[in-house]
Amino acid sequence: MGHMVKQNSDRIAAEPWPENATLYQQLKGEQILLSDNAASLAVQAFLQMCNLPIKVVCRANAEYMSPSGKVPFIHVGNQVVSELGPIVQFVKAKGHSLSDGLDEVQKAEMKAYMELVNNMLLTAELYLQWCDEATVGEITHARYGSPYPWPLNHILAYQKQWEVKRKMKAIGWGKKTLDQVLEDVDQCCQALSQRLGTQLYFFNKQPTELDALVFGHLYTILTTQLTNDELSEKVKNYSNLLAFCRRIEQHYFEDRGKGRLS
Amino acid sequence: MAAPLELSCWGGGWGLPSVHSESLVVMAYAKFSGAPLKVNVIDNTWRGSRGDVPILTTEDNIVSQPAKILNFLRKQKYNADYELSAKQGADTLAYIALLEEKLLPAVLHTFWVESDNYFTVTKPWFASQIPFPLSLILPGRMSRGALNRILLTRGQPPLYHLREVEAQIYRDAKECLNLLSNRLGTSQFFFGNTPSTLDAYVFGFLAPLYKVRFPKIQLQEHLKQLSNLCRFCDDILSSYFRISLGAFSCVNRYQQQIDFGEVHSHDSTTRKLIASEWRHLSSWTRYGRCKSAETHTTCK
Numbered sequence: 230m231g232h233m234v235k236q237n238s239d240r241i242a243a244e245p246w247p248e249n250a251t252l253y254q255q256l257k258g259e260q261i262l263l264s265d266n267a268a269s270l271a272v273q274a275f276l277q278m279c280n281l282p283i284k285v286v287c288r289a290n291a292e293y294m295s296p297s298g299k300v301p302f303i304h305v306g307n308q309v310v311s312e313l314g315p316i317v318q319f320v321k322a323k324g325h326s327l328s329d330g331l332d333e334v335q336k337a338e339m340k341a342y343m344e345l346v347n348n349m350l351l352t353a354e355l356y357l358q359w360c361d362e363a364t365v366g367e368i369t370h371a372r373y374g375s376p377y378p379w380p381l382n383h384i385l386a387y388q389k390q391w392e393v394k395r396k397m398k399a400i401g402w403g404k405k406t407l408d409q410v411l412e413d414v415d416q417c418c419q420a421l422s423q424r425l426g427t428q429l430y431f432f433n434k435q436p437t438e439l440d441a442l443v444f445g446h447l448y449t450i451l452t453t454q455l456t457n458d459e460l461s462e463k464v465k466n467y468s469n470l471l472a473f474c475r476r477i478e479q480h481y482f483e484d485r486g487k488g489r490l491s
Numbered sequence: 492m493a494a495p496l497e498l499s500c501w502g503g504g505w506g507l508p509s510v511h512s513e514s515l516v517v518m519a520y521a522k523f524s525g526a527p528l529k530v531n532v533i534d535n536t537w538r539g540s541r542g543d544v545p546i547l548t549t550e551d552n553i554v555s556q557p558a559k560i561l562n563f564l565r566k567q568k569y570n571a572d573y574e575l576s577a578k579q580g581a582d583t584l585a586y587i588a589l590l591e592e593k594l595l596p597a598v599l600h601t602f603w604v605e606s607d608n609y610f611t612v613t614k615p616w617f618a619s620q621i622p623f624p625l626s627l628i629l630p631g632r633m634s635r636g637a638l639n640r641i642l643l644t645r646g647q648p649p650l651y652h653l654r655e656v657e658a659q660i661y662r663d664a665k666e667c668l669n670l671l672s673n674r675l676g677t678s679q680f681f682f683g684n685t686p687s688t689l690d691a692y693v694f695g696f697l698a699p700l701y702k703v704r705f706p707k708i709q710l711q712e713h714l715k716q717l718s719n720l721c722r723f724c725d726d727i728l729s730s731y732f733r734i735s736l737g738a739f740s741c742v743n744r745y746q747q748q749i750d751f752g753e754v755h756s757h758d759s760t761t762r763k764l765i766a767s768e769w770r771h772l773s774s775w776t777r778y779g780r781c782k783s784a785e786t787h788t789t790c791k
Contacts, residue, residue, distance in 0.1 A: 337670035341585035348588040399640040401556065420581035 246323060250305045251284045252276075253291045259375045260289060263453050264354040269301040271313050271445025276303075277481040278436050279325045289376035317438050327437045335432060339439045342424065342431065346439075349417035350446045352402060353410050353460075359393040361407055363456050415463045418447075422467040429476065436477070443470075444477045495529055496567075498560075500545040502532035502620060505702040508732050510616065512598065514545040516557045516695030522731040523686040526569035535622045557695075561688060572687045579682050583689045586674070586681075589667060590696055596641050597664030597710055598700055600657060603637035607706040665713050671697075672717040679726065686727070698724045 254269040255261040261269070269285075276283045283303065288294065295302040295311045302311030303319075310319045320326070328339060358369050373389060374382025397403050402410075421443060430436040431443070447470055451461050464470060498521070500514030508530075509515045521528040533544065547554045547563060554563045565572075572580060602613050617633070618626035646656045671693060680686045681693065701714055701724050715721060 333673045334676075337674050338582065338585065340670060341582070341589040344592045345585040345588040348592055396643045399636075399643045416584065420584045423577040423581040424585075426578070 244306050244323075246281050246325075247306055248282060249284070250282065250303060251286050252301050252303050253286050253288055253294060254301045255291045256287045256289055256376065260372055261287075262358055262369060262372060263449060263455070264351060264358060265292075265300050266453065267351070267354065267446040267449040268299070268313065269445070270449055271442045272301050272303070272316055274444050274477060274481060275313065275317065275327070275438055275441035276320075278327055278441060279320060281320065281325065313438065313442060327435065328432075330435065331432060331437070339432065339437055342421070342439050343442055345417060345420065346442050346446060349413050350450075352397075352400070353414045353417075354446070354450070355393055356397060356402060356405070356410050357407075357455070357460060359390050360397060360402075365390065367456055411459055411463060414460065415466070418464055418467050418470060422470050425469055425473060427469065430473075440473075440477065444474055448474045448478065495549070496526060496564075497529045497531055497548045498545055499531045499533060499537075499548070501617075502534070504616065505704060506728065507698055507702050510699050510703055511544070512595075512695045512699055513543075513557045514695075515698060516691050517545045517547070517560050519686075519694045519727065519731070520561055520564065520571060520688060520691040521569070523691060524564060524569040524571040526564050526567070533620050537621055537625070557692075561691075571685075571691070574685060575682055575687055579687075583682075583687065586671075586689055587692050589670070590692055593663045593667035594696055596645055596660040598696060599637040600641060600660060601700065601705065601707070601710055602703075603634045604641065605705075605707050609634060612703065612705055661710060664710055668710075668714055668717055668720065672720050675719050675723060677719065680723075686731075690723075690727070693720075694724060694727050698728070 252269070252272060255265060257266075273283065273285065291300050291302070292298060296309055297311045299312050302309055303316060305319075308319070310316050328336060331339060357364055359365060369390075370383070370386045374386045376382075377385060394403070405413075425431055430440045432439070447464055450464050451471075451474065453461075455461075498514075498517060500517065501509050501511035503509050507515065508518055518528070518530065520526075528547075543555055545555070545557065545560065547560045552563070554560050564570075572583065575583070601608055603609055614630045614634070617630045620626075621629060641656065641660065642653075645660055646653070675681060681689045697714065697720060700711055701721060705711065
């Protein structure tokens with residue numbers, strides 16, 4: 230994905246950001262899962278912070294439309310880019326960047342914290358969705374397969390679950406219990422809370438892609454109904470993180486006339 | 492604290508106390524925090540283990556995986572992060588995540604997947620540490636595990652071919668090394684003048700990459716250009732691992748190993764001959780269980 234942007238960078242830079250740029254994700258009400266929702270919200274927040282207009286379109290087969298199989302992806306002009314990392318690079322090639330003002334050490338820190346969120350929060354979300362039997366049975370299977378007829382809905386859901394379980398096993402999360410996963414989430418939130426401190430954003434006055442990513446995940450965790458509240462309780466323990474989410478929601482979503490996020 | 496803490500881990504070579512990253516992380520942390528570990532290097536008497544090496548055994552606990560072992564040591568009051576601020580503690584977690592996501596795939600690839608490296612260096616070395624028939628099975632299993640991990644975490648579309656995945660993971664690893672070098676700057680350790688958990692992790696991941704002699708060395712070449720990271724590894728080796736008399740029960744052998752490890756050539760057949768001779772010699776000395784892994788020594 231990175232190499233695609235490098236090859237076309239001249240062409241990309243030449244075209245300004247169009248008015249009809251669209252972001253594709255799964256169906257919001259019935260289909261999208263916690264981790265995908267978080268990723269999509271992170272991209273939306275990032276684009277809002279860059280002041281780039283984007284229209285959100287929900288498609289049941291968004292996962293298959295995406296060039297990398299991951300949502301969300303954006304369709305800008307005649308380019309299709311998926312996932313936050315490549316989208317940040319793509320937007321940078323067009324001349325917009327949130328992290329230009331950071332020095333080398335700060336950029337390293339930003340990248341490290343983004344990896345922390347991916348490593349712990351995202352993996353914990355995937356674990357909860359696909360490896361916790363209660364959640365899988367009550368929520369995930371039904372939602373993931375909802376656009377498809379029987380038996381396709383079951384087959385696709387089981388296939389995805391098998392893939393995620395394989396990955397969990399490869400990175401050493403296969404044997405973790407739910408309590409251990411929740412502890413990891415707590416550790417991650419504690420680290421984020423300590424790093425944020427009393428600042429407005431992670432790198433003081435201006436938000437960066439790290440703020441967008443953290444917002445995407447935390448907001449989704451706080452507002453998604455799961456089988457129990459343990460996950461959101463972990464986040465609620467940290468008042469500065471709650472204030473952070475509220476601040477971004479207000480500033481970048483409500484004030485811009487996009488209305489409250491559902 | 493009266494109960495002995497025993498660590499089972501892979502042995503050393505090429506001037507290192509261990510060539511296995513995770514074992515090295517735990518050893519380094521133990522040194523930094525002052526934990527009295529009795530190190531049991533895996534040798535011919537090993538019969539496989541219930542978990543993944545390194546493993547910490549106490550009277551009533553068996554702990555595996557570096558993160559859990561470090562947590563356990565901290566609970567036993569061996570805390571190397573005592574002087575860190577809350578923010579520095581948070582930074583530690585973040586940088587460890589960066590290492591695992593960006594650097595580890597390339598390190599695994601260099602050791603276990605790149606065929607020249609695996610068949611000429613890694614496999615013979617690990618096979619020589621453990622008894623037959625484990626020596627036939629375990630290295631292959633570790634190699635498959637490494638490839639699996641790389642493909643499952645990084646080998647997603649549009650990177651369908653292993654070649655493209657390799658290119659991407661080495662790019663990421665070089666970027667990660669640059670970031671670490673920038674962050675370290677001219678300081679002795681990552682947070683001030685005393686080493687902490689992050690230093691243990693960085694040392695554990697970098698030192699094998701720095702010291703082990705491989706045929707295919709693109710990542711090693713890149714690392715050697717970052718002189719502050721090399722200096723970091725060398726400092727830790729010379730300050731914490733050369734003059735230890737207590738923690739390692741087989742110190743004489745170990746010191747000889749450091750002197751000779753870099754001088755002799757690494758011809759694997761010569762190594763195997765010396766290895767078998769050495770095993771014979773050391774079996775009738777009193778240091779029965781704990782043997783040096785790198786056997787370029789002559790018993791003087």
